[in-house]
Amino acid sequence: MIDIAKTKINFLKSRIITFIFSSILVVLSIGFFFVSGLNFGIDFKGGTLIEIETDNEIEIAGLRDNLNTLSLGDVQVQEFGSKNNLLIRVEQQSGGDQIQQNVVEIVKNSLDSHLSSEVNFRRTEVVGPKVSGELIQSGAIAILAAVFAMLIYIWFRFEWQFSLGAVVALIHDVILTIGVFSITQLEFNLPIIAAILTIVGYSMNDTVVVYDRVRENLRKHRSKNIIDLLNLSINETLSRTIVTSVTTLLALLSLFIFGGEVIKGFTFAMIWGVVVGTYSSIFVAAPLLNYLDVKREWNTTSAVDSTR
Amino acid sequence: MIYFSNTKIFSILSVIFICLMFAVPNFFSKDQLNSFPNFIPKQQVNLGLDLQGGSHLLLEVDTVEIVKERLENLNSDVRRVLKKNNIQYSNFKNTDDNLKFVVEEFPAEIQKEILEISVSNSQNILQMGDQTNLVITRDLNQVSISFTDEFIKLAVSNAVAQSLEIVRRRIDELGTREPSIQRQGSSRIIIQLPGIDDPDRIKALLGQTAKLTFQLVDTSTNYDPLNPKKAPVGSEILPSDADDSFKYIVKKRVMVGGENLVDAQPGFDPQTNEPIVSFRFDRLGASKFGRVTQQNVGKPFAIILDDTVISAPVIREAILGGSGQISGGFDSEEANDLAILLRAGALPAPLIILEERSVGPDLGADSIEAGQYAAIIGFVAVIIFMMFVYRYFGFLADIALIINLFMVLGILSLFQATLTLPGIAGIILTIGMAVDANVLIFERVKEEIRSGSKMINAVENGYKRALSTILDANITTLIAAVILFFMASGPVRGFSITLAIGIFTSVFTAFTFTRLLISIYAKSLKPSLVGMKIND
Numbered sequence: 001m002i003d004i005a006k007t008k009i010n011f012l013k014s015r016i017i018t019f020i021f022s023s024i025l026v027v028l029s030i031g032f033f034f035v036s037g038l039n040f041g042i043d044f045k046g047g048t049l050i051e052i053e054t055d056n057e058i059e060i061a062g063l064r065d066n067l068n069t070l071s072l073g074d075v076q077v078q079e080f081g082s083k084n085n086l087l088i089r090v091e092q093q094s095g096g097d098q099i100q101q102n103v104v105e106i107v108k109n110s111l112d113s114h115l116s117s118e119v120n121f122r123r124t125e126v127v128g129p130k131v132s133g134e135l136i137q138s139g140a141i142a143i144l145a146a147v148f149a150m151l152i153y154i155w156f157r158f159e160w161q162f163s164l165g166a167v168v169a170l171i172h173d174v175i176l177t178i179g180v181f182s183i184t185q186l187e188f189n190l191p192i193i194a195a196i197l198t199i200v201g202y203s204m205n206d207t208v209v210v211y212d213r214v215r216e217n218l219r220k221h222r223s224k225n226i227i228d229l230l231n232l233s234i235n236e237t238l239s240r241t242i243v244t245s246v247t248t249l250l251a252l253l254s255l256f257i258f259g260g261e262v263i264k265g266f267t268f269a270m271i272w273g274v275v276v277g278t279y280s281s282i283f284v285a286a287p288l289l290n291y292l293d294v295k296r297e298w299n300t301t302s303a304v305d306s307t308r
Numbered sequence: 309m310i311y312f313s314n315t316k317i318f319s320i321l322s323v324i325f326i327c328l329m330f331a332v333p334n335f336f337s338k339d340q341l342n343s344f345p346n347f348i349p350k351q352q353v354n355l356g357l358d359l360q361g362g363s364h365l366l367l368e369v370d371t372v373e374i375v376k377e378r379l380e381n382l383n384s385d386v387r388r389v390l391k392k393n394n395i396q397y398s399n400f401k402n403t404d405d406n407l408k409f410v411v412e413e414f415p416a417e418i419q420k421e422i423l424e425i426s427v428s429n430s431q432n433i434l435q436m437g438d439q440t441n442l443v444i445t446r447d448l449n450q451v452s453i454s455f456t457d458e459f460i461k462l463a464v465s466n467a468v469a470q471s472l473e474i475v476r477r478r479i480d481e482l483g484t485r486e487p488s489i490q491r492q493g494s495s496r497i498i499i500q501l502p503g504i505d506d507p508d509r510i511k512a513l514l515g516q517t518a519k520l521t522f523q524l525v526d527t528s529t530n531y532d533p534l535n536p537k538k539a540p541v542g543s544e545i546l547p548s549d550a551d552d553s554f555k556y557i558v559k560k561r562v563m564v565g566g567e568n569l570v571d572a573q574p575g576f577d578p579q580t581n582e583p584i585v586s587f588r589f590d591r592l593g594a595s596k597f598g599r600v601t602q603q604n605v606g607k608p609f610a611i612i613l614d615d616t617v618i619s620a621p622v623i624r625e626a627i628l629g630g631s632g633q634i635s636g637g638f639d640s641e642e643a644n645d646l647a648i649l650l651r652a653g654a655l656p657a658p659l660i661i662l663e664e665r666s667v668g669p670d671l672g673a674d675s676i677e678a679g680q681y682a683a684i685i686g687f688v689a690v691i692i693f694m695m696f697v698y699r700y701f702g703f704l705a706d707i708a709l710i711i712n713l714f715m716v717l718g719i720l721s722l723f724q725a726t727l728t729l730p731g732i733a734g735i736i737l738t739i740g741m742a743v744d745a746n747v748l749i750f751e752r753v754k755e756e757i758r759s760g761s762k763m764i765n766a767v768e769n770g771y772k773r774a775l776s777t778i779l780d781a782n783i784t785t786l787i788a789a790v791i792l793f794f795m796a797s798g799p800v801r802g803f804s805i806t807l808a809i810g811i812f813t814s815v816f817t818a819f820t821f822t823r824l825l826i827s828i829y830a831k832s833l834k835p836s837l838v839g840m841k842i843n844d
Contacts, residue, residue, distance in 0.1 A: 051671070097368075097660050101511065104664075121506065122671040126664040131366065142795035149787045157780055191730055194792055194800045198737070198807065201788030205781040209748065212777040240751045243697055244744045247690045251740030254686030255733055260678035262358075262671075263733055270737065 011234045011282060012227050012290065018283040022172060029179020038182055041189030042125060044139070046092035046132035048103040051123035054115060057083045066114045070106055081261035085122075097128035139193040143174060146200045154204075158211060161292035166207045169285035173203045173276045180272055191266035199273030202248070206241060206281035213237050214289060218296060226294070230286050238282075245278045312824060320820040324711055327718030327813075334717055353720045356728035358799045359676050361669030362502040366662045367514065369471050369495045371464045373657045375405060378430075378455065378463060382442075383407055385425045386453065393418055406454035414451055419444050422453070430459070461494075467656040468495050475499065475659070477652035478513050497659070505668040509645070517614050517658050518649035520566030522597070525608040525620050526557045549616045550637050556617045558610045563600045568593025572650035574643040577635060583643035586633040587650060594630025602626035611636075613646075665798070679732035686736050687713070694743055698750050701826070705746040708822040712742050715813040716806060725809075728802030738810025744781070745818035749774045764830045771823060778818065782811050 042049050060077050063086070067075040073091045080087040088107060093099045104124055111119050127135075147170055155163035177196055181188050213233040221229055249271065256267040312320075333341055333352050341350045357364055379402055386407060390397050395418065400409040423440050430441055441459035445452050455463070468491060475497060476489050488500040499514075501507060526543040531554075539545045539557055548554040572587040589597055601609070601623050610620040611634050618636040638646065691709065694702035716735055720727055753770030761769065789811065792804035 053670075097662050101515075101661050101664075105508070120668065120670070122668045124505075124664065124666040126661075128660075128662045130368070131663045138795050142791055145795075146788050146791045149791065150784060153784065153787060190796070190800055191803075194730060194796065194803050197788045197792045198785075198803075201785035202741070204784035204788075205744070208780045208784055209777055212780060236755070237751075239754075240744075240747050243747045243751075244741070247693060247743050247747075248737070248740035250689040250693060251686035251736050254689060255682045255736045257682070258678060258685055259682040259733065259736070260675055260729075262675060263729055266730065266733060270733075 007235050007238055008231075009235060009238070010231055012231055012287050015283075015287040015290070018287070022280075022284055025179070026172060026175050029175050029182065032179055032182040036182055036185065038178070038188040039185045040136075041187045042089065042092075042127045042132070043190040044132050044136045044188065046100070046127050046129045048090040048100065048107070048127075049123070049125040050088045050090075050104065050107055050121065051080060051085065052088065052111065053085050053120040053122050055084070055117045058086060058115065060086065063111075063114065067107065067110060070110055072103055072106065075107075085261075092129060092132075097130055100126050100128050135190060139190070142193065143196055143200070146197050147171065147174070150200065150204050154208070154211075158215060159295060161289060161294045162211050162215075165285050165288035165292055166204060166211065168288055169207055169280040170200055170203055172280050172284055173199055173273060176276050177269060177273055181269070186265055186268065189265065191263065192269050195266050195269035195273060198270060199277055202274060203277030203280060206244075206277055207285040209240060210234060210237050210281050210286050211289075214286065214294075218294065222296065226290055230289060234282055234286050241278060241281065245274060248274050312827065317824060320824060323816075324715065324821060327715040327722075328711075329718070330722045331714040331718035334721060349721070351721050351724060353717065353727045354724045355672075355676075356726045356731065356799055356802050357500060357502060357665070357672075358667050358729045359672045359727065359732075360502055361505050361667050361672040362500065363504045363507040363510075363664070363666040364798060365499040365501070365507065365511070365514075365664050366492070367475070367497045367499065367659045368662050369464070369468050369497070369656075370658045370660055371460075371467075371495050372404060374463055374467050375455065375460055376402075377657070379405075379407060381429065382426060382453070385429065386422055389418060389421050389425065393421075406452050408450065408452045410449045411451055412449060414446055430463075464495055468497070470656050471659065472497055474652050474655050475514060478648055479510065481648040481652060482510065482513070484510075496662070503669070505666050507664065507666060509641075511661060511664070513645055513649065514659055515661070516649060517655045518566070518652070519614055519654040520569070520650060521562045521612045522564045522600070523558045523560070523562055523610050523612055524600075524604060525610050526559050527607060529557060531555045531557055546610075546612060546615055546617050549613070549618045556610055556620060558612070558617065558620075563609075564589065564593050564596045566650060566654050568596070569650055572647040574640065574647045575633075576640075577633070580635075582635055583638055583640040584633045584635040585643050585647045585650065586631065588631040591630070594628075597630060597632070598626060598628040602628075613649075675729045675732075679729065679736075683732065683736050683739070687739050690739055690743065700829070701746075701750050701753075704822055704825045704829070705743055705750070707825065708746060708817045709739065709742055711821055712810075712813050712817050713739065715817070716809050719809050719813070720806070725805050726802055727806070728799040730799050731802030731806040734803040734806030734810065737807065738814065741785070742810060742814035742817075745774075745778045745814055746822055748778055748781070749818065749822075767826055767830050771819075775819075778815060782815050786811050 060079065064075065064077040067077065067088065067090075072093065075091075076087075076089040078087050078089075079085065090103050090107060093103060104126060108121070147167060150170060151163050151167045153163075154166045174196055177199060180186075181192065210233060213236055214230060217224070217229050217233050217236075221232075224232075252267055252271045252274065256264065256271060259267060330349050330351070332348070333350050336344075338352075341348075341352075344350070383400075383402055386409075387397075387400065390409075390411075395411060395413065397409045397411045401407070422444070423442055426442050427440060441456055443454050443456055472489065472491055476487075479487050479489065479499070479501070484501055485503050487502075488498075490498045492498050499510075501510065504510065526540060529540055531545065532538065542561070543557050543559050546556050546558055548556060568589050570588050570590045570593075572585055575584055575586050576582065577584050605623050605625060608620040608622050611618045618634060634646070687709070691706045694705050694709075696702070698705065713735070716738060719725075749770050752774045753766045756766035756769050757763070786808060789804045789808040793801060793808070796804060
């Protein structure tokens with residue numbers, strides 16, 4: 001088989017192109033976010049979600065029309081995994097937290113009288129305005145806190161140039177993930193925040209491995225041109241980067257295909273994040289060091305084993 | 309790095325063995341486990357509500373109501389003090405957080421008297437001794453009185469503690485399996501009810517304050533639908549539980565209250581066979597009840613629950629025994645629930661349901677099945693891929709991966725952490741990421757061999773050089789998991805738990821178990837083979 005570690009790809013040669021490519025994607029993501037926003041699930045905008053299962057197929061359009069006559073505002077009905085499984089979403093009712101509780105009963109009664117076959121209520125979620133407001137706030141804080149924690153950690157372990165480069169790559173990943181949810185209008189709910197946090201961790205993990213090698217090579221090859229040195233480091237770690245990404249993607253794909261409808265959005269975000277995170281470690285985080293004027297004189301005596 | 313003392317080998321293997329022991333019970337049914345000898349652990353992984361089915365409710369004690377009610381009590385106390393001292397006041401009104409009125413003069417001793425009354429009325433809450441609980445401010449003639457923030461905090465905290473106890477009693481009365489009822493933050497209560505996917509009845513039980521009072525019906529006048537707000541001074545208009553169009557006018561004075569009840573039981577009226585709730589008062593309640601019924605024979609007596617008149621039977625004779633019954637046209641389940649509410653006592657303030665998440669048992673079972681399926685397929689795919697890339701070393705990493713999975717399961721069972729659907733996703737993600745530590749090491753070993761080292765030295769140096777990278781790389785993911793743990797609740801928190809456990813076990817196995825296997829392998833190689841490449 002091919003020994004990936006012997007590659008000598010010039011990753012930094014086309015760095016201007018990849019920077020422009022990344023910038024376009026970032027601008028596009030931000031643009032979409034402000035134009036079409038995110039399709040928030042009930043975790044963040046409040047409301048009621050009911051998943052039902054019936055023995056026979058249900059005619060969705062008829063059910064939707066029926067539920068929309070209940071004067072509960074916008075009611076969405078969609079297939080969920082199979083034809084016998086439906087997801088019903090009712091928008092948040094105005095009038096505070098206690099009012100939301102009536103929705104479930106009204107919808108259940110309507111379903112029981114509208115549908116001939118027995119209805120199995122698989123899942124019911126009601127989120128009031130108070131909680132949804134808090135969840136969106138704590139989600140945003142968590143992501144910011146994670147990015148900030150990474151900034152501090154890398155600063156502490158390396159030096160500020162590295163921490164800046166890593167965090168730019170991280171923000172790039174987070175924006176692109178939010179962007180893909182804005183473009184596809186896939187539902188954005190609480191597990192997606194968890195996915196973004198994991199992406200932050202994973203992307204940083206990838207970046208750290210490359211940076212570790214950069215630092216080591218900075219000690220080893222003191223006179224080497226920085227671009228060659230960065231290229232060397234990326235190539236030396238490329239094999240590991242690919243193997244780990246592939247194993248992670250294999251596990252995630254399996255989860256995406258076989259893991260059921262409930263966590264599909266979460267898995268999708270993770271898969272996207274692994275791809276973007278791997279890309280950004282090689283094409284964003286590492287090349288950025290070229291512009292950040294990294295320190296060349298590392299103190300060799302304090303390093304564990306920098307001499308061979 | 310590749311030489312292990314026997315003690316080290318022993319401790320590595322014991323840690324793994326202990327984890328395996330705790331993982332094993334998860335592969336057997338509860339019945340099978342009971343037939344096993346006692347030294348085998350029997351704890352299985354604790355499944356979250358999204359996997360075993362159940363209901364999660366987040367409630368909030370209505371703190372505004374607590375302050376409002378206290379202000380209303382204060383209102384009458386203050387008026388009484390002012391009247392007693394012949395102080396002229398005007399524009400007396402209650403807002404959500406203070407009392408306001410206008411006076412010409414407001415001497416200090418009056419203020420002192422108000423403070424004293426307020427403190428003595430709050431002795432059940434105030435453990436701060438004689439310290440005041442009121443803020444009285446005067447701006448020209450405008451006086452405003454409000455509670456101190458400290459006191460409000462105490463009053464709320466007290467009400468939440470009381471509510472928690474009453475919620476617990478109400479749910480216990482229903483015989484729910486292993487409910488978990490916890491306080492969250494300053495004014496919230498989280499209720500987890502495994503096995504209940506339609507919590508309507510519980511919600512109905514918790515949605516009522518269940519304040520029971522007995523008040524006399526005001527017979528001096530009749531309810532006038534054309535003038536719906538007018539009630540004589542000292543009386544109030546209350547709706548009827550049985551008939552929406554009918555309203556009662558009852559005297560405001562509470563003759564006996566639910567706090568004097570000692571028992572309430574559902575039953576049937578022997579004559580009409582209608583479901584009823586029979587109740588019994590304590591000694592104080594019985595004597596009050598006896599006196600009122602004695603003095604008001606022939607008059608209707610309203611039984612009021614949460615400001616709604618359940619019924620208003622006419623008193624036929626004095627009831628001196630301290631017990632009675634309520635009939636109000638309810639069915640037997642309603643009678644049962646009312647008895648539960650009366651036994652458990654009234655909530656100090658209404659509870660608001662902020663969030664509800666219920667999962668039926670079959671969705672949970674489907675999720676477990678899908679999760680297992682995805683885990684097995686992902687696992688097999690990773691195993692094959694690793695063997696393909698790293699051959700023999702890949703095989704060793706695969707053994708480590710299996711050990712790893714068992715360890716995650718074992719640690720989850722040992723600490724009784726909750727496994728949720730996102731938690732399963734965390735385990736599957738761990739399968740993909742756990743090999744990373746080994747990959748980092750193998751790549752280093754490969755580089756060493758390429759630069760001419762012998763196998764044993766290559767392994768030795770490979771481990772040494774990969775160490776700091778592995779730690780740095782895993783600490784970043786761990787930071788993300790920790791932040792997620794503190795920010796999230798419920799199912800998502802389960803993800804952060806399995807992710808964090810997976811990070812620990814994968815670093816542990818890479819540095820102990822795989823290293824042990826590789827050192828055994830490297831030392832077993834014939835001298836002629838010592839320089840061979842990993843993926844030849």
